[in-house]
Amino acid sequence: MFFSDTDFSALRLPESLNSLRDEIRRFLDRERRAGSFKPHLGHGEFDVAFSRRLGERGWIGMTWPRKYGGHERTHLERFVVLEELLAAGAPVHAHWNADRQIGPGLLRWGSEEQRMRYLPAMARGECCFAIGMSEPNAGSDLASVRTHAERVPGGWKLNGQKTWTSWAHKSSAMFVLCRTSPATQNRHEGLSQLIVDLSSPGITIRPIRFLDGAHRFNDVFFDDVFVPDDMVLGEIGQGWLQVTSELALERSGPERYMNTFPLFCLLLDALKQSNDRLARISVGAIVARFASLRRMSLAIAHAFSTKADPDVNTEAALVKDIGTVFERDILEAIRTLTDTVPTRDSSDEMERLFAEATLFAPIPTIRGGTTQVLRGIIARRLEATL
Amino acid sequence: MSDAALLEDAATGIFRDHYTGDLLVAAKHAGWCAGLWKVLEETGMSLVSVPEDSGGTGGSVQEALTVIRLAGKYCAAVPLADTALLAGWALARAGLPVPKGPLAFAVAGTTSPLTVKQEGGGWKLSGTLGRVPWARFARALVIVAEHEDRCVVASVDPAQYKVSPGINLAGEARDDVVMENALVSGARVRAAPPGVSVENAWQRGALSRAVMMCGALDRILEMSVQYCRQRVQFGRPLGKFQAIQQELARLAGDAAIATACAMSAAGALDSGTQEFDIAVAKVRAGEAAQSGASIAHQVHGAIGVTEEYLLHHSTLRLWSWRSEYGSEAHWSERLGRTAIEGGSTWLWNTLTRH
Numbered sequence: 001m002f003f004s005d006t007d008f009s010a011l012r013l014p015e016s017l018n019s020l021r022d023e024i025r026r027f028l029d030r031e032r033r034a035g036s037f038k039p040h041l042g043h044g045e046f047d048v049a050f051s052r053r054l055g056e057r058g059w060i061g062m063t064w065p066r067k068y069g070g071h072e073r074t075h076l077e078r079f080v081v082l083e084e085l086l087a088a089g090a091p092v093h094a095h096w097n098a099d100r101q102i103g104p105g106l107l108r109w110g111s112e113e114q115r116m117r118y119l120p121a122m123a124r125g126e127c128c129f130a131i132g133m134s135e136p137n138a139g140s141d142l143a144s145v146r147t148h149a150e151r152v153p154g155g156w157k158l159n160g161q162k163t164w165t166s167w168a169h170k171s172s173a174m175f176v177l178c179r180t181s182p183a184t185q186n187r188h189e190g191l192s193q194l195i196v197d198l199s200s201p202g203i204t205i206r207p208i209r210f211l212d213g214a215h216r217f218n219d220v221f222f223d224d225v226f227v228p229d230d231m232v233l234g235e236i237g238q239g240w241l242q243v244t245s246e247l248a249l250e251r252s253g254p255e256r257y258m259n260t261f262p263l264f265c266l267l268l269d270a271l272k273q274s275n276d277r278l279a280r281i282s283v284g285a286i287v288a289r290f291a292s293l294r295r296m297s298l299a300i301a302h303a304f305s306t307k308a309d310p311d312v313n314t315e316a317a318l319v320k321d322i323g324t325v326f327e328r329d330i331l332e333a334i335r336t337l338t339d340t341v342p343t344r345d346s347s348d349e350m351e352r353l354f355a356e357a358t359l360f361a362p363i364p365t366i367r368g369g370t371t372q373v374l375r376g377i378i379a380r381r382l383e384a385t386l
Numbered sequence: 387m388s389d390a391a392l393l394e395d396a397a398t399g400i401f402r403d404h405y406t407g408d409l410l411v412a413a414k415h416a417g418w419c420a421g422l423w424k425v426l427e428e429t430g431m432s433l434v435s436v437p438e439d440s441g442g443t444g445g446s447v448q449e450a451l452t453v454i455r456l457a458g459k460y461c462a463a464v465p466l467a468d469t470a471l472l473a474g475w476a477l478a479r480a481g482l483p484v485p486k487g488p489l490a491f492a493v494a495g496t497t498s499p500l501t502v503k504q505e506g507g508g509w510k511l512s513g514t515l516g517r518v519p520w521a522r523f524a525r526a527l528v529i530v531a532e533h534e535d536r537c538v539v540a541s542v543d544p545a546q547y548k549v550s551p552g553i554n555l556a557g558e559a560r561d562d563v564v565m566e567n568a569l570v571s572g573a574r575v576r577a578a579p580p581g582v583s584v585e586n587a588w589q590r591g592a593l594s595r596a597v598m599m600c601g602a603l604d605r606i607l608e609m610s611v612q613y614c615r616q617r618v619q620f621g622r623p624l625g626k627f628q629a630i631q632q633e634l635a636r637l638a639g640d641a642a643i644a645t646a647c648a649m650s651a652a653g654a655l656d657s658g659t660q661e662f663d664i665a666v667a668k669v670r671a672g673e674a675a676q677s678g679a680s681i682a683h684q685v686h687g688a689i690g691v692t693e694e695y696l697l698h699h700s701t702l703r704l705w706s707w708r709s710e711y712g713s714e715a716h717w718s719e720r721l722g723r724t725a726i727e728g729g730s731t732w733l734w735n736t737l738t739r740h
């Protein structure tokens with residue numbers, strides 16, 4: 001039923017990727033030794049300089065065409081790079097949106113001019129984009145967005161508010177999903193995507209503090225913001241199709257089950273002297289769960305490397321649902337098997353990362369489609385096929 | 387249609403046509419289904435992956451697993467995995483003849499110790515093998531056992547052992563086998579060839595159970611979705627209730643995970659590094675069995691726990707197969723031990739090696 005097109009018994013990363021893996025490992029090792037980053041969970045810090053160094057090595061926009069600054073590598077190669085970055089707890093926030101969502105969105109729906117304007121800079125790690133979908137009254141129910149754009153000569157006049165917009169305060173532009181004609185019976189009609197330059201007049205970005213006080217996301221207000229016609233992404237009225245068509249890669253990547261993996265590595269090494277059967281069993285169960293998620297995530301990357309547009313949305317929902325719930329198992333194992341006290345500013349790495357993971361724990365099952373929403377998607381497919 | 391699809395179709399046809407609900411119920415009391423076995427034998431399904439020159443049907447392990455998975459799905463009370471994937475494999479690899487008929491298979495290791503002595507031209511086996519699947523129906527009991535610091539494959543005639551019948555939760559024969567100086571002629575014993583060992587046999591057994599559990603999970607998912615479409619409460623089919631949908635989605639996830647891992651392990655079989663993948667497969671199939679069977683029963687309500695309704699044939703098998711060839715705890719502990727001993731770098735290298 002699910003993954004019916006995947007032959008798991010033959011699913012292998014080609015040997016030729018070993019050298020790429022070695023290369024990125026050496027790079028990460030050097031960076032760590034040079035003190036360029038400290039491992040963090042949940043995509044680490046927002047570090048443009050680090051992203052730029054990745055860009056120099058061709059590790060952003062890996063699958064994009066060369067003419068847009070990409071590297072025409074496969075989705076499997078990209079998978080290898082992503083999982084190594086995440087395992088190291090490297091700071092990848094500054095380019096993650098661009099690499100995963102914005103770039104593919106521009107490639108699929110953007111005009112030639114839009115692509116040339118943004119993609120090469122993104123691939124260099126120099127252009128950060130925010131994603132403006134959620135609003136105060138449109139969370140899971142995304143189609144109820146109220147931010148709207150009105151036709152004016154030469155473009156559109158945008159009004160409304162986005163919320164939870166990650167890194168808007170560090171981004172140069174933003175995709176905004178908005179209404180361009182009033183809601184009808186079919187709520188999915190009349191939505192469009194605009195590319196909004198965040199330096200435009202009429203934009204106010206206000207921080208929302210995360211529960212640890214950090215500033216990662218924002219409210220973004222639009223007050224008569226002018227968006228020229230050439231900044232419409234894709235077609236007016238096709239916004240819903242556009243935002244829902246890129247979800248498979250977004251939901252199935254290793255970032256959906258690897259957020260706490262660096263912590264698990266610390267646990268493993270801390271147990272070296274242990275002779276506790278329970279510890280071995282808990283650790284082994286986590287290893288098995290991790291391995292199973294990786295196989296499914298890899299299967300989706302593989303599907304993208306063999307077909308341009310594989311039908312794996314439900315499989316991706318499955319990976320995200322199970323992966324994000326799994327990440328918490330590692331926290332429970334640490335609590336059960338060690339006396340680690342989560343401590344934010346500790347010099348002990350395990351205490352520090354355990355604190356980060358604990359603070360971060362509620363997030364993965366909410367953003368990018370909540371657990372409940374994902375299970376709804378899976379259930380609809382079951383209803384339709386079984 | 388591809389060869390794989392043809393095989394799947396043919397095997398499905400056999401289970402559907404020759405293993406009706408009545409026969410399934412009868413098998414629960416009889417310990418197995420002789421009629422179904424006969425058809426599987428006549429069609430060559432019973433020895434898929436055993437080479438033709440050893441008397442088998444030929445074909446790949448993958449093909450054998452396709453049939454075994456369907457046997458799991460249709461709750462087939464026959465020694466299919468044991469005959470083709472386990473006993474047939476060991477005999478063929480050891481260069482022993484593969485007798486016609488159902489075969490039982492046992493691994494004599496630390497949990498079921500067996501004394502193996504060579505005397506004159508023959509061998510003498512003594513000891514008790516606990517819960518040997520299908521022993522009382524078998525034409526031969528194939529044992530992979532340690533002998534001094536070697537390993538032997540023995541094909542034991544049923545006349546040489548006593549069976550004390552037992553069953554697993556689902557009523558499938560799981561018999562204790564007692565041997566007191568059981569005589570086995572030299573012609574029926576061979577030193578295990580490379581690739582055949584107590585450990586490898588145990589791993590193969592675990593893979594067979596993981597694959598059978600995948601089939602059973604497919605079945606309970608289908609039954610649950612279909613039941614929730616028919617059963618109406620509060621004026622709506624159960625499947626329209628979100629609480630039920632969420633549970634069905636989890637069950638689908640369980641089935642998908644079990645399959646991903648079992649098939650991945652199948653691809654690693656005989657690679658020399660399959661232990662890791664098989665451990666993952668058995669742990670994840672067992673976890674999926676636990677979670678999936680609970681969900682299937684929950685959405686069925688009371689009817690699911692009746693003898694008349696067929697769900698229990700699948701769920702009881704899931705609970706039984708979980709503990710055959712090593713429970714989740716057994717395989718998790720092994721994985722955990724190697725991971726802790728190897729350390730995080732070793733683990734990451736292992737996880738990412740393919």
Ligand SMILES: Cc1cc2nc3c(=O)[nH]c(=O)nc-3n(C[C@H](O)[C@H](O)[C@H](O)COP(=O)(O)OP(=O)(O)OC[C@H]3O[C@@H](n4cnc5c(N)ncnc54)[C@H](O)[C@@H]3O)c2cc1C
Pocket residue numbers: 130131132133134135138139140141163164165166167217363366367368369370371372373628
């Ligand atoms: C750290 C973080 C970063 C984010 N970054 C961005 C960003 O950059 N850009 C952006 O656009 N958004 C971003 N988001 C927002 C995110 O996409 C939303 O939080 C998400 O879509 C859920 O919406 P909500 O928070 O309004 O919750 P709600 O939709 O109000 O849901 C609350 C609860 O109700 C449940 N629920 C809702 N509807 C149903 C239903 N039909 N059936 C059953 N249960 C239901 C949900 O599952 C959830 O448990 C971010 C969120 C977080 C936490």
